[in-house]
Amino acid sequence: MGEFELIARLRERLEVDxxxxxxxxxRVLTASGDDAAVTLPAGATATSVDLAIEGVHFTRETAPLDxxxxxxxxAALSDLAAMGAAPGEAYVQVGVPAGLAEGExxxxxxxxxAVARDHGVTVAGGxxxxxxxxVVAMTVVGHAPDETALVRRSGAREGDAIVVTGELGxxxxxxxLLESPRLRQAVVxxxxxxxxxxxxxxxxxxxxxxxLAGAGAEALIDLSDGLVADAGHVARASGVGxxxxxxxxxxxxxxxxxxxxAGVDPVRLAAGGGEDYELLAALAEESxxxxxxxxxxxxxxxxxxxxxxxxxxxxxxxxxxxGIEVEGFDHFxxxxxxxxxxxxxx
Numbered sequence: 001m002g003e004f005e006l007i008a009r010l011r012e013r014l015e016v017d018x019x020x021x022x023x024x025x026x027r028v029l030t031a032s033g034d035d036a037a038v039t040l041p042a043g044a045t046a047t048s049v050d051l052a053i054e055g056v057h058f059t060r061e062t063a064p065l066d067x068x069x070x071x072x073x074x075a076a077l078s079d080l081a082a083m084g085a086a087p088g089e090a091y092v093q094v095g096v097p098a099g100l101a102e103g104e105x106x107x108x109x110x111x112x113x114a115v116a117r118d119h120g121v122t123v124a125g126g127x128x129x130x131x132x133x134x135v136v137a138m139t140v141v142g143h144a145p146d147e148t149a150l151v152r153r154s155g156a157r158e159g160d161a162i163v164v165t166g167e168l169g170x171x172x173x174x175x176x177l178l179e180s181p182r183l184r185q186a187v188v189x190x191x192x193x194x195x196x197x198x199x200x201x202x203x204x205x206x207x208x209x210x211x212l213a214g215a216g217a218e219a220l221i222d223l224s225d226g227l228v229a230d231a232g233h234v235a236r237a238s239g240v241g242x243x244x245x246x247x248x249x250x251x252x253x254x255x256x257x258x259x260x261x262a263g264v265d266p267v268r269l270a271a272g273g274g275e276d277y278e279l280l281a282a283l284a285e286e287s288x289x290x291x292x293x294x295x296x297x298x299x300x301x302x303x304x305x306x307x308x309x310x311x312x313x314x315x316x317x318x319x320x321x322x323g324i325e326v327e328g329f330d331h332f333x334x335x336x337x338x339x340x341x342x343x344x345x346x
Contacts, residue, residue, distance in 0.1 A: 027088060027122075027143075037124040039089060044147040048079035048140050054097070054133040062178040065104050067200040068136060069111025075224065076138035077119055077204035078277040082222040084151045084213025085142025087206060089124040090116060092138060095131025108136070119206055149213060156219040156238035156282035162306035163288065165208050165278045165295060168227060169255035169266065172273020174199030176262050186261035191254035198252070202277040207298050212281045215291035219282040226274040228326040231306075231314035234282065241311020242282075246271070246318050248305045271316055272326040282308055 027039050052058060052072045063071075073090065080087050092112055096105055116123055121140070144150050174195035177183050184192045205222070212220060219238055221230050228244065235242045251270045259266035283291055288304060295302040316324045 037089070037091070039124065039141075041088070041141075041143060043143060043145045044150055045088075046080055046083045046085040046142040046144070046150055048076055048142075050076040050079070050138045050140075052136045052138075054135065060134065063200055065107040066111035066114075068134070069108040069113075070115050070201045071111075072136040072138050073112045073115040073121070073140075074202045074204045074277065076140040077115065077121070077206060078202070078222040078224065080140055080142035081204050081206045081209030082151075082220045082279060083142060083144075084149060084209045084217070084220060085144050086210065087119045087121045087140065088143045089141045090121050090138060091140075092123055092126035092136070094126070094128045094137075095133070095135030096128060097131055097133050100134065108134075112136075115204075119204065151209075151213045151217050151220040151281075153219050153221050153234045153237035154239075155217075156234055156240050156242070156308050157284075158240055158308050158310055159285070160218055160282040160308040161285050161288050161304050162231065162242055162244065162280065162308065163283055163291065163302050163304050164223070164227070164250065164280050165205055165212075165300050165302055166276070167250045167252035168223070168276050168278065169259075169270030169273055170195050170198035170252035171202065171275035171277075172199075172269050173252070173255045173258040175273070175275070176258055176269075180262065183258055183261045186257045187254040191257075195252070195254050195258065199275065202275065204277055205279050205300070208279055208295060208300055211294040211298060212279060212283075212291055215283070215294050216287040217281040217283055217291070221280050223276045223278045223280055224274055226272040226326065227276075227280070228271050228314055228316050229274070231280060234280065235314045236312060238282070238308075239312060241309040242306060242314040243309055244271070244306035244314065244316045246316050246324055248303065250301070250303050250305075267316075267324065268326050271324075 027041055050072065052068065054060060058068055076090070077087050094108065177192055177196055178199060209220065219234050221234050223230050231242045231244060246267050249267065249270055251266060255270055256266040259269045292302045316326055318324050
């Protein structure tokens, strides 16, 4: 099948029935199939770009093609969640290496489409090209009534509580299990599969981002590079310090066992491994209760794990108040270790 026939098939897989999403259909005047998409947004928009490259962000030996597509879309939408934006449109670019069959490209697209459907996203365009390795690039656009509804990293204030959604460390433990199958003996099969699923098919916390924004979050970020590293991004952007309490971290079931089997510290794994795609927020103390109830209504727990103090960096403190050194993921420091994290936007 030639390029244009493949594009046509991909459009079929990614198209969404406008009747199912009237609000989205009203925004997108011209979608895939023309030289450019035409949209009619109202209010404020938030745009994020994500890149996934074979051998850098993932390997096909450990990640099924549908999971690669799923994660590419989910990771991009997680950035919108971290702004409190409602997902709107997505633009998908795929570099196809020689030897990747047409059916495999469709499998990749099905992973993208599944996440798009789950979160009300219209795939409004994209591009496809030959490439030395598999490349998936995502551009996603989110919407808000106005700019004041969007939450930035730069609003944390001294005295705020630092809260986090869900549980930490599952994706990092799942990556260890994929890379070293022998470690699966450390946990029961169901737990191992759950950890691997968190690595391969993360869930962007879109509804949680909106709930936290509505509850008055002063600052928001998604946890992609690791808890301490991402808290550090908030600290620097806000011109404050952030202290995290190691004993209060909500570490996912099975992480400690996998870490022990791998000979690594479970706290460092949970706080530095990244790719959890949970949300970290700074909230005024009086807003924590309302935010907690809003997250409970979504089936998610919100835990207070630290506070905003004076300073300009983030630190994880142990039981005795001592600092625990944790390194998050950095592409240019760790290019030799393929994984699915991505660099922060410049």
